[in-house]
Amino acid sequence: MTTLMVQGTTSDAGKSTLVTALCRWLRRQGVSVAPFKPQNMALNSAVTADGGEIGRAQAVQAQAAGLAPHTDMNPVLLKPNSDTGAQVIIHGRAVGNMDAVVYHDYKRVAHEAVLQSHARLAARHPVVMVEGAGSPAEINLRAGDIANMGFAEAVDCPVILIADIDKGGVFAHLVGTLELLSPSEQARVCGFVINRFRGDLSLLQPGLDWLEQRTGKPVLGVLPYLMDFHLEAEDAIDQRQAGKDGELLKVVVPVLPRISNHTDFDPLRLHPQVDLRFVGPGQALPPADLVILPGSKSVRADLAFLREQGWDAAIQRHLRYGGKLLGICGGLQMLGTRIDDPHGLEGAPGSSAGLGLLDFATVLEPEKQLRNVHGRLCLEQAAVSGYEIHAGVTTGAALQRPAVTLEDGRQDGAVSGDGQVMGTYLHGLFESSGASVALLRWAGLREVRAVDYHALRERDIERLADLVEAHLDTGRLRELCGLRP
Structure with missing residues (x-):
């Protein structure tokens, strides 16, 4: 059994996308892999095969892994209903509304739910692919953390850190995040992935060489910016539309x-x-x-x-x-x-x-x-x-x-x-x-044209797996998943 975790330097860095990609990449090789997100805060949710509620991102990752969505894939779901409070869902069922202070005290119970779900998934699948939440460098949330390094420390798993270069400041994001982690947490970071790169990779290479020398961590790959790409958003509304003409x-x-x-x-x-x-x-x-x-x-x-x-x-x-x-x-x-x-x-x-x-x-x-x-x-x-x-x-x-x-x-x-x-x-x-x-x-x-939405989603999941093959260090990834290189 191997657990590998993807954490991001920011929200929307590409954690959900990379976990989806890795789930499909492993499935292609005949590996039984389960997606997992310890704690999710989102108002986009899905109904599972066992009659519970999880974040939609984990339902899409389950599709990538060839599995039916299950409540163990997202044991803690927070659905905000105000600026300071949320409905708390544990193992797919609502347990009540809590403000941030009350939930902070409740994290001990939530932590146990997270570990129980992870243990059940790990018993059924040789690889568990974990998605973090937000950033592990959010200092105010470090105490009692169950979403990022707190979970990684509890189950003793390696971490890939992903950052979005399209936003700018990618080297500051990666180095700054690493610097704000404890020594044991820094040791867990086994490599970096840079997401949404546009342009000539040779122009980025000096920065990659500096990053590896500065941190002592390898860059596992650079994922290109995908045009005409769709993956269901975890939270933010996606308003992109391709050019359309004719009767609309x-x-x-x-x-x-x-x-x-x-x-x-x-x-x-x-x-x-x-x-x-x-x-x-x-x-x-x-x-x-x-x-x-x-x-x-x-x-x-x-x-x-x-x-x-x-x-x-x-x-x-x-x-x-x-x-x-x-x-x-x-x-x-x-x-x-x-x-x-x-x-x-x-x-x-x-x-x-x-x-x-x-x-x-x-x-x-x-x-x-x-x-x-x-x-x-x-x-x-x-x-x-x-x-x-x-x-x-x-x-x-x-x-x-x-x-x-x-x-x-x-x-x-x-x-x-x-x-x-x-x-x-x-x-x-x-x-x-x-x-x-x-x-x-x-x-x-x-005159309405029929569009197969499920085929579109499946097409883009396959495109993500292709990117893993083409742009990431697959030999190192197989090692991190406990597989032969």
Whole structure:
């Protein structure tokens, strides 16, 4: 059994990408490898085969490893619901909301959960590929750390340190991070990887030689900047779109303060016939064919924010002009008449009036609904697969016109009598090719091209494994994984 950990000098340095790449590279060689992230802070999550909740990055890494996502792959998930607090999820299940001070004291319990999950994965797989969080040099978080060097020390594993040269200051990032580690932690760093390099490698070589001489650590390789590359973001919203022409469907998504699972919109961003725009604070909703209200970790607070921005009036105007409106999960709840949070699950207990566009009300209950589901969309009876992650129980007359009929006999969501407004609890709607085509046609696109989103994701995972072969020291990597060079 071997554990190898990837840590980054900053957030978004490429930790998730490198772990995904290494998982697929090892799988190609017939090695059973499991991805692992001790602690993740993200509002993008996935439902696992064992009925729990983990970060979406670990679900993608599981795909790269050829495994079904499991709660042991991300034993501690923190889902922020305010600037100072988060819902704490242990082994896939919510244990409560905690502010930063309370969670700091709770880390002893979380630490045990991390070690239990790692031990189970290590017993089943000869290699465990671990992703750190943020930076190991965050001095204020060193005490009781379970996400970076604290974990590496506990399981006695080597560490690769990755840095993003595209941001600038890559040598300062690497040397500075190393300098801020303790002597035992410095000894764990077995090499560096530089990510997102553009240009002539010969011009970088003097810097690489200096880095190795200055630190005594090898550079394991330099990964090039990948154009037209997509990997689901752990947290930050990816707004990149390739050049598109012809008839484009204009889709607008208001960015709420606690927007969750915005990866729902990646298939639209990548679709050649969709012009997807994320609209932030202080921006007016532009004219569109389709407005989508996204998921939210704090539905009542985000609904109040939506009203503060004047987006509720803009949505009414959008509907008067014949536009379509879709609500997903928290967005579905906003479409109803009322949202009640009697237990204070997402803030202070209380109630909020909804937008009143569909005749139902929602009560937030302590038991979260976590399911992977399959069914048929009301539009064209298109096959759809997705997942549910919500605490809401929704009831009302509008549910008699469901948006989705599920294989287990349940019905989900609602469609307005005039067909302009639709809501569903299902995340991942647009990942199903048939459902995506039906939804885009409903929104006004006449001739819709089918796009296989899963094939696109698989293509880019393969591209990452190719980069490992071409640009990293694979002999040294095999040694670090406990394999023959």
